[in-house]
Amino acid sequence: GQNIDQPTEMTATEGAIVQINCTYQTSGFNGLFWYQQHAGEAPTFLSYNVLDGLEEKGRFSSFLSRSKGYSYLLLKELQMKDSASYLCASMDSNYQLIWGAGTKLIIKP
């Protein structure tokens, strides 16, 4: 079956760094997506990885290892506004997104 695993909740301190992990098992693979969703708002696109390695975009970076079925989202210099849920999704061979349940990130002062 198809499955995406990510931690349910994480807590971090303002100004620190946090890494949110995601492991995936899908029928085929056409890329790994990360989205951010603030409470009551739309999920918004953060990153897309299809090749192994690290993609950096400002304070946010995303890593992919296809051989391990593993990705992480790295958030640096955490700000209070980064408190949100982070959704990991793998695109399968039918170009359908298979979603994780999301990781709720709590930032403390």
Place this chain on the structure above:
Amino acid sequence: ETGVTQTPRHLVMGMTNKKSLKCEQHLGHNAMYWYKQSAKKPLELMFVYSLEERVENNSVPSRFSPECPNSSHLFLHLHTLQPEDSALYLCASSQEIGTGSDIQYFGAGTRLSVL
């Protein structure tokens, strides 16, 4: 204007009611999607439309009926729902399905409560 707009934002309905959710995208995309988001569960894909034709229906009960009159508008018609259908219903659009880097853009959703 925001890219993907959903109305209403909140909806309370009885099990015998009929209501419709509306989604409009201003991004010039060819594909539109309906998702169900329940607390602490992954997003569940319900329907996919490409150029106004339904291309995916993930075993959704017939009490949910989608309609896509053109590439900018998507509706979800609801009738005789059950309390377990209470959830956040999200609409999304993307440039075109069938490409790996196809990014989906979401609306803020309709929070549905079925009494």
